[in-house]
Amino acid sequence: MKRLLLYLSVLLGGAAVLFGAETNDQTKAHSDVLDLAGAFQNDGFKLRDGTWYGQVSKDHPQAMQVNLYSGNGYWFSAANADGSTGLAVSVFDDHGNPVEVQSYQKDNKAAAGFSPDASGLYYVEVSSSAPAATIFCLIYSYK
């Protein structure tokens, strides 16, 4: 019976990955980050309909490429699933140099606000000071 349950959970997990369904950890991180991004939406920022789920721990940050437009303002918001503090969001230019951002950090959430001077490629990095690996969800909004 236990073996059957194990097979079923593996099958369901596989199906979740295959069809893009969220795991419980992803759902928690997604829900928390939407809370934070809602505050920026109240300030007129529009939320992109896309999410980035990843796993982060101390010394193992994750970076994603984004293509931004000068003149727009952006907020990149992240939250982790395990509730640990120490999450941070940073932005880098196309050469990997850090750009000045407005940072937000509270509880298990973090965000970086940025208005690029030049259109083009940027990197958004999510890092954590917690040693244990945690699932995070990042979304972004613009205005």
Added chain:
Amino acid sequence: MPPPWKWLLPSIIAILLVESSGAQQAREGTSATPAPSPLTEAQLNAAIALDSLTVPTPGEFFKAIDKTGKPNWVSQFRPPTPISGVNRAQMALNLGTLIADGYIAVEAQDGQQVKNIGRDVLALAKKLSVSDSVLARGKSITQFAEDGSWDQLNEELEATQNEVKKALEENRDNDLITLVSIGGWIRGTQVVTGLLVESYNPETAKLLRQPALVGYLRGKLDQLPNKLRQDKLVVKVNADLQNIANLVSFPADHVPTANEVKTLNQASAKLTKEISTGE
């Protein structure tokens, strides 16, 4: 009667104190933190790219343009796109251009045009066997267009595009997702350069710099299965994108001239036409 400052001052203080909870929450905990170390070459190479976040939406592109003046969006409408083809690659590319048309209609605040385009998007989605999942979106688009809810329409269009891509993924048609993104970006570029040809503005011209984005899209084309990659239209799109990549790859401090913008407009208009006609 008390002097005006006696009642005016408390009112001003009250107004300053009563901020929206969202704005306040957003500011709480914000600070300028010390800059992190630069990313290493290995970290730059390991950075992931996601279609749903790495490729900007036409709406994001157009939002930046709105800040540089009052664009004549109506001038960028085009005649209805034929949706009778049977080539799936062409249909996916066309779907991308149509969704971009939806954003243009929203910017122009033309409800009827939004509804017409929404109908065409649904018809094309149906031909790609993804209509069930976008049907509900189509109804919302019609409703928002009737109500003149332009902000919601912008969000609904992006959600529709993602819904289509998700459905393509579920139908094991992942390869077509790239083509939807390319169609949207090309049509968006044609529109922005079209506005600039009408009325040149250096601030808007600076927005055309997107070298990495075209590189990303071409990279995805190179990963397509042989059969799709050798499709006559896809070959044409890939070749034209190479030319367009050169036109949008300029240093951050360069402002494209009116002539450079015109060349890009001609290139993107040619490609949009090829996508539309399949020739």
